[in-house]
Amino acid sequence: MYVYDEFDRTLVAERVAEFRGQVARRISGELTEDEFKPLRLMNGVYLQLHAYMLRIAIPYGTLSSAQLRMLAHVGRAYDRGYGHFTTRQNIQFHWIKLKDLPDLMADLARAGLHGMQTSGNCVRNITTDQWAGVASGEIEDPRISAEILRQHSTLHPEFSFLPRKFKIALTASAHDRAAVRVHDIGLHMHRNDAGEIGFEVIVGGGLGRTPFIGKTIKRFLPKRDLLSYVEAILRVYNQFGRRDNIYKARIKILVHELGAEAFAKEVEAEWQTIKDGALALDPALIAEIAARFRYPDYETLEDSPPQLAQARAADRRFSQWVDNSVSNHKLPGYSIVTLSLKPEGGTPGDATSEQMDVIADLADRYSFGEIRVGHEQNLVLPHVAQRDLAALWRALDAAGVATPNVGLVSDIISCPGLDYCSLANTRSIPVAQELTRRFRDLDLAHDLGRLHINISGCINACGHHHVGHIGLLGVEKNGEEFFQVTIGGRADEGARLGTLIGPAVPYAEVADVVEDIVSAYLELRARPDEIFLETVERVGVEPFKERVYATR
Amino acid sequence: MRLVRAGHVIDDPFVRVLDEAPIPDGVPVVLPAARFLAEAAALAGRAAPIGVLWPNNRKAAELMPYLDRLALVALEFPKFKDGRAYSQARQLRETYGYRGELRATGDVLRDQFMFLVRAGFDAFEVKKDADVAAFSTEIARHTVFYQPTGDGRVAANWARHAQPASAQEAVLKSEPVR
Amino acid sequence: MTSPLEKKLKIAGPVLITANRLGDGAVIYRTADHGWTTDFARAAVVTTAPAASELLEAAIADDIGAVGAYVAPVKLDKDGGVRPGNLRESIRLAGPTIELPASAGMPVSAGL
Numbered sequence: 001m002y003v004y005d006e007f008d009r010t011l012v013a014e015r016v017a018e019f020r021g022q023v024a025r026r027i028s029g030e031l032t033e034d035e036f037k038p039l040r041l042m043n044g045v046y047l048q049l050h051a052y053m054l055r056i057a058i059p060y061g062t063l064s065s066a067q068l069r070m071l072a073h074v075g076r077a078y079d080r081g082y083g084h085f086t087t088r089q090n091i092q093f094h095w096i097k098l099k100d101l102p103d104l105m106a107d108l109a110r111a112g113l114h115g116m117q118t119s120g121n122c123v124r125n126i127t128t129d130q131w132a133g134v135a136s137g138e139i140e141d142p143r144i145s146a147e148i149l150r151q152h153s154t155l156h157p158e159f160s161f162l163p164r165k166f167k168i169a170l171t172a173s174a175h176d177r178a179a180v181r182v183h184d185i186g187l188h189m190h191r192n193d194a195g196e197i198g199f200e201v202i203v204g205g206g207l208g209r210t211p212f213i214g215k216t217i218k219r220f221l222p223k224r225d226l227l228s229y230v231e232a233i234l235r236v237y238n239q240f241g242r243r244d245n246i247y248k249a250r251i252k253i254l255v256h257e258l259g260a261e262a263f264a265k266e267v268e269a270e271w272q273t274i275k276d277g278a279l280a281l282d283p284a285l286i287a288e289i290a291a292r293f294r295y296p297d298y299e300t301l302e303d304s305p306p307q308l309a310q311a312r313a314a315d316r317r318f319s320q321w322v323d324n325s326v327s328n329h330k331l332p333g334y335s336i337v338t339l340s341l342k343p344e345g346g347t348p349g350d351a352t353s354e355q356m357d358v359i360a361d362l363a364d365r366y367s368f369g370e371i372r373v374g375h376e377q378n379l380v381l382p383h384v385a386q387r388d389l390a391a392l393w394r395a396l397d398a399a400g401v402a403t404p405n406v407g408l409v410s411d412i413i414s415c416p417g418l419d420y421c422s423l424a425n426t427r428s429i430p431v432a433q434e435l436t437r438r439f440r441d442l443d444l445a446h447d448l449g450r451l452h453i454n455i456s457g458c459i460n461a462c463g464h465h466h467v468g469h470i471g472l473l474g475v476e477k478n479g480e481e482f483f484q485v486t487i488g489g490r491a492d493e494g495a496r497l498g499t500l501i502g503p504a505v506p507y508a509e510v511a512d513v514v515e516d517i518v519s520a521y522l523e524l525r526a527r528p529d530e531i532f533l534e535t536v537e538r539v540g541v542e543p544f545k546e547r548v549y550a551t552r
Numbered sequence: 553m554r555l556v557r558a559g560h561v562i563d564d565p566f567v568r569v570l571d572e573a574p575i576p577d578g579v580p581v582v583l584p585a586a587r588f589l590a591e592a593a594a595l596a597g598r599a600a601p602i603g604v605l606w607p608n609n610r611k612a613a614e615l616m617p618y619l620d621r622l623a624l625v626a627l628e629f630p631k632f633k634d635g636r637a638y639s640q641a642r643q644l645r646e647t648y649g650y651r652g653e654l655r656a657t658g659d660v661l662r663d664q665f666m667f668l669v670r671a672g673f674d675a676f677e678v679k680k681d682a683d684v685a686a687f688s689t690e691i692a693r694h695t696v697f698y699q700p701t702g703d704g705r706v707a708a709n710w711a712r713h714a715q716p717a718s719a720q721e722a723v724l725k726s727e728p729v730r
Numbered sequence: 731m732t733s734p735l736e737k738k739l740k741i742a743g744p745v746l747i748t749a750n751r752l753g754d755g756a757v758i759y760r761t762a763d764h765g766w767t768t769d770f771a772r773a774a775v776v777t778t779a780p781a782a783s784e785l786l787e788a789a790i791a792d793d794i795g796a797v798g799a800y801v802a803p804v805k806l807d808k809d810g811g812v813r814p815g816n817l818r819e820s821i822r823l824a825g826p827t828i829e830l831p832a833s834a835g836m837p838v839s840a841g842l
Contacts, residue, residue: 005712007696007708007711007712008696008708010695010696011696011697011698011708014693014694014695014696017693018693018694022663026752027752027753027794028794029793029794030682032793033793033797033798035632035661035663038632038633039663047750047755047797047798048755049757049818049821049822050755050756050757050822050825050826051750051754051755051756052754052755080830080831081831082830082831096755097753097754097755098752098753098754098755099753099754121633121635151698151708151709152698152699154698155667155697155698156698156699157638157666157667157668157669157670157671157699157701158635158638158639158641158642158667158671158701159635159638160635160638160667161632161633161634161635161638162635235639235642238635238636238638238639239611239636239639239640243634243636273643273647274646274647277646278700278707278710279700285709285710288709288712289709347828350831352831418817418818418821419821419826419827419828420826427817427827427828429826429828430827430828433828479816479817481817
């Protein structure tokens with residue numbers, strides 16, 4: 001993982017000092033709320049229903065154990081003992097006081113953490129595959145490009161007052177775990193026919209009020225041109241993105257209104273003026289950044305060590321967990337372990353400070369001190385030796401983060417919803433909790449197979465409901481909570497928006513509706529290994545619609 | 553509203569000429585965009601400096617033919633959150649090589665000074681008197697920058713790349729290169 | 731976007747003015763004596779649009795005391811008691827409807 005140097009530390013320290021001054025000027029009244037709000041947003045500070053919310057950046061989802069311990073400390077010292085991991089690989093604390101923020105941010109800075117640009121009309125956290133650097137078949141570690149983009153977009157003088165927020169995601173695997181096609185810019189790393197590494201550049205994806213799958217505007221962008229081309233896109237957006245209507249201000253609207261081809265031409269014209277200038281990335285510069293990524297000192301190990309097989313034979317629960325939560329690592333003898341933050345009855349993506357401390361210790365012992373945050377709101381230990389899995393599992397199980405439901409029906413992605421968020425129409429967490437209770441039977445969950453349920457409490461779609469296999473969108477009707485239900489969405493390389501199945505259903509019935517959809521799937525599937533998404537693709541939405549609305 | 557240039561408050565030497573008013577002789581004048589474009593040819597031989605007030609919804613490229621005879625380009629921030637003029641500024645400085653005064657007008661506040669300087673502005677019509685006094689403080693509190701913009705400050709990556717230890721020191725004490 | 735003051739205020743029943751406290755974000759309610767309170771029972775309740783506008787204007791002007799003031803509905807009981815007028819205001823008053831981790835030390839809000 002990337003190690004800060006004196007430059008990085010100084011930049012964060014300067015920002016902390018600046019924000020301390022800005023908070024003081026706000027509390028004294030020298031700054032009005034209108035003037036202060038964009039400044040606090042640029043540091044990730046929201047005002048929500050009960051308190052301020054701080055969103056801390058976890059660049060491309062990578063954390064050191066020291067950083068995770070610092071987050072645990074923040075939870076204890078400044079919040080109510082827990083935090084929430086988000087669908088953009090960040091973490092949120094929901095009970096923050098403005099007057100504590102300067103000290104809080106100074107604490108974070110000691111661990112190389114900050115809240116810069118996790119909100120506001122600027123470039124947000126650059127996200128990527130939570131298996132970056134360890135997945136089999138990956139072209140190369142996309143986090144190096146992500147770090148180059150992170151630095152470039154941090155306090156960029158030209159792009160700190162964009163028409164609206166801007167989200168960039170990268171992946172370097174054929175199977176896209178980073179949902180690049182529903183981002184403002186998606187970068188899919190691949191090789192061209194000559195074997196060179198570059199990016200497919202996809203622009204104008206996004207969810208929310210007007211969801212779009214992104215359009216490819218450049219099939220192959222060489223690595224050298226990454227910064228200049230992204231700069232050109234941002235400059236076109238900064239100048240021509242709509243500023244008259246916040247619901248039409250994202251780049252996806254500009255791309256849609258101009259057309260992808262015309263938009264690409266504008267970018268190309270701008271790019272021609274800068275592509276060979278200071279932003280051209282020479283290999284030495286890239287190597288500089290890459291050199292500050294520390295990789296584990298891996299041992300040479302064999303796959304499937306005998307103690308693993310023995311432990312599996314001895315404990316069915318352990319074996320079930322290995323099948324579900326442990327994935328292949330690019331190196332023999334190692335594995336990628338997913339920690340489910342979706343226990344029965346729990347809040348998706350939440351972890352207590354105690355859990356964070358335990359996980360940090362386990363990362364030190366079993367994962368070379370590194371943790372990842374996935375956009376599906378689970379954590380990952382990316383470098384676990386297979387021989388250590390049994391011992392690790394016992395500790396994870398004791399900490400409540402070993403529910404073997406990763407990727408299954410009860411591995412629900414959910415925004416915080418009306419229990420916390422001032423934008424929400426409905427609650428979302430209680431719905432998720434109820435669904436984990438309905439589907440608590442792990443054998444059933446396993447039989448259902450891969451099934452992604454996404455819940456958003458409002459149209460801003462922070463739960464990514466549009467791209468859920470089953471998507472639930474909270475809406476308000478006559479002061480009551482209702483949910484629109486979509487099915488058949490997907491976020492990966494086959495990205496597609498889900499289809500509405502019918503009229504919105506009341507809050508009290510939404511869990512029943514999901515059970516009906518699941519029952520329909522069990523009846524309709526061609527074979528046990530045909531997953532829900534495939535069944536929907538094969539038979540369409542009608543049979544599910546009929547089942548759900550037959551008695552409603 | 554006070555005009556700040558080179559860290560000092562100065563009197564504005566430019567007379568703002570309203571749309572239909574006659575252009576006074578022998579004094580620096582700044583004209584709104586349409587008026588300037590209409591009269592550009594007529595003003596070609598003028599000895600006293602000419603400036604233009606350029607709106608943020610027109611391409612900076614339109615000014616390209618006139619840049620060598622403009623002493624002032626004033627760009628607009630109708631609200632400080634409207635960041636279009638940052639792109640115009642960088643294009644004028646870095647793509648088209650404009651060397652005259654580049655002035656930020658409108659909703660210009662203290663917390664944007666550093667961004668403005670980095671984008672190439674060198675004069676500021678500052679909205680609040682309290683912010684005027686803070687100009688030098690604001691600039692001094694930032695020493696590390698990640699992006700190479702036209703202001704000459706060495707960006708972190710390039711400093712690291714050049715000579716590690718000594719470059720770091722140089723950057724952390726850096727003065728802008730002009 | 732138009733400020734709440736520019737739009738002509740319409741109310742459909744009794745309302746109060748609520749906001750968040752600047753220093754800590756706590757939920758607060760505007761009182762009849764031009765102050766703020768965290769005690770819902772002490773909130774000023776008004777029933778006409780002009781009264782609500784006046785209360786709101788004063789609240790918004792108090793930029794140091796409060797952030798994001800707005801008009802929120804209340805429900806009146808037969809015995810004259812006042813309750814939050816919608817789910818959002820109920821949650822703001824009583825806290826999240828879900829159980830928080832034991833370390834959070836928050837009471838679970840009742841009956842929702």
